[in-house]
Amino acid sequence: MKEGPDIAYIATLIGDPARANMLTALMSGKALTVSELAQEAGVTIQTASAHLSKLDTAGLLRPRKQGRHKYFSLSNDDVAHVLEGLMGLAAGAGHLRKRTGPKDAALREARVCYNHLAGDMGTQMFDSLTAQGHVVLDNERPMLTASGAAFVADFDIDLDALRRARAPLCRECLDWSERRSHLAGSLGRAFLNRFEALSWARRDQNSRAVLFSREGAEAFRRLFPLKITL
Structure with a gap:
């Protein structure tokens, strides 16, 4: 068995289109609710909750509860640093999602x-x-x-x-x-x-x-x- 960090696990989490849209939305620095992130990802709230649970378990998100609402933000600067790097790599390779x-x-x-x-x-x-x-x-x-x-x-x-x-x-x-x-x-x-x-x-x-x-x-x-x- 190979040793060391399991980058495939993290890459698979980030690579899902819905989860990628959620993480990109959180690059604004604002904490967003499940419904707001569901809208960003174009999925139902139930599906968004499942995605967010996986991202939270992996340590990529920081959940916070205030009143009836649960908010999510990126867990730390390291996550944002990786996402910005991936955006640069994708843009440099010509992989842009829209005009x-x-x-x-x-x-x-x-x-x-x-x-x-x-x-x-x-x-x-x-x-x-x-x-x-x-x-x-x-x-x-x-x-x-x-x-x-x-x-x-x-x-x-x-x-x-x-x-x-x-x-x-x-x-x-x-x-x-x-x-x-x-x-x-x-x-x-x-x-x-x-x-x-x-x-x-x-x-x-x-x-x-x-x-x-x-x-x-x-x-x-x-x-x-x-x-x-x-």
Whole structure:
């Protein structure tokens, strides 16, 4: 018998079309009910419950009960990281489920990837942070530098609190639409939260799109310029 992690088991769970649609819907970072996930998957509530039970047993979901409703979210960043990677692999191989529509441009410009910023603006932020020397790759892993720590503090992000948390501070996530990296980890989440707190951006309630105001987009591009002047 072969030893090691059973990737076939997890791959089979994710590979089912209905379950894949449910997991993709949860990439918005919002917890959804069984009925909402059933609608996303195009199945009955009974069928959705069976699918969710399998995903929960496998440790891919975090169920929570509030009042009469039971909500589901992705269990952790690792699940979101795998899903985003699979989306990039599928898009790169030309396996797209539908033609692009009006929402596609907004999703490609800026969207939420579970709890951090993705899309064109997400990759721009990552590229700018590395170009400014705030983030460096150490053995292919992003690390915050001393200048990066000062940059984060100047942006009113509590870096000490992030470092005390169990989640990795910086993590590289392959962006499915840009095919380049964006910033995940607790710092990626903190940046997105800060953009929302400053009213630079808001999350679209009907999709994963992150909508920047004109003033917010201008402030973002000043903070994360594409061309760095030394």
